Amino acid sequence: MTTNADETPKRPRRRAPAGAAVLREDVTEAIRAAVFEELAAVGYARMSIEGIARRAGVGKTAVYRRWRSKLHLVLDVVSALAVLGLPVPDTGSLEGDLRLLYGITSRALRHPVASQIIPDLQAEAARSPEIAEALQKAVRDGQDSVASKIVAAAEQRGEVRSGVDADLALDLISGPLYWRSVVIRSPKLPKNYLDDLARATAAALTAL
Numbered sequence: 001m002t003t004n005a006d007e008t009p010k011r012p013r014r015r016a017p018a019g020a021a022v023l024r025e026d027v028t029e030a031i032r033a034a035v036f037e038e039l040a041a042v043g044y045a046r047m048s049i050e051g052i053a054r055r056a057g058v059g060k061t062a063v064y065r066r067w068r069s070k071l072h073l074v075l076d077v078v079s080a081l082a083v084l085g086l087p088v089p090d091t092g093s094l095e096g097d098l099r100l101l102y103g104i105t106s107r108a109l110r111h112p113v114a115s116q117i118i119p120d121l122q123a124e125a126a127r128s129p130e131i132a133e134a135l136q137k138a139v140r141d142g143q144d145s146v147a148s149k150i151v152a153a154a155e156q157r158g159e160v161r162s163g164v165d166a167d168l169a170l171d172l173i174s175g176p177l178y179w180r181s182v183v184i185r186s187p188k189l190p191k192n193y194l195d196d197l198a199r200a201t202a203a204a205l206t207a208l
Helices: 025-046 049-056 060-064 070-084 094-109 112-125 129-156 166-183 193-207
Strands: none
Touching (some): 025 049, 049 070, 094 166, 094 193
16 A cells, blocks of 8 residues: 655544534523513522523523623623614604604503613612613613604704704603603603603704
C-alpha cells in the first residue's frame, strides 16, 4: 500500500457541543410569558429562576442558556416592551387621535398583569439603575414614538404650531393617564374621563 507524505490526514468530524444547539423560539417565548406571570404573582424580589422555569414548563437549564441571571432576564423582557409599540391613531383630528390612544393605553395599563408589574418594577428601579434605565426606555420609547407622530400629524393639519416642544408635548399627552392609572392607581376612571382628557390635552397642545 502506498501513501502520500504530503497528504493531510482527514480528521474525524467533531460533534457540536450540546450548548451550541439552536434555541427554540417557542421555549423562549414561553419563558418570557412566565416572567410576566411570575412578576405579577410574587414581585421581583421574590421571583426566582426556579419559579419561572416551573411556570414555563421547562428546566432551569433552558432559562440559563438564554439569560445568565434573574436581573438580565427581567431587563430583556422589559426592554422588549420598547419595540412592541402602540398603534398610531389616524382619525383625522388631534382630539380623535388622542381619544383613541387613551382608550388603548388605558386598557393596557389597567390589565391585571400590567397593573401589578409596573408599580413593582418602579420600586425596584429606585434600587437598581439598570432596571431604572430599562423601564424608562420601555415606557418612554413606546409612548414617545406614538406621541411624536400624533403631534406631527396635527402640525400637518394646522391644529398645532410647527416646532412644538416634543418633550413637553409627551408630558402633556402621557402624564395625566399614567398618573391616574399607575401612580395613584384609581380603581375606576370617572365617566367620560377619557373624552374629557382628550379634549383638554388637545386644547393644551394647541395653546403651546
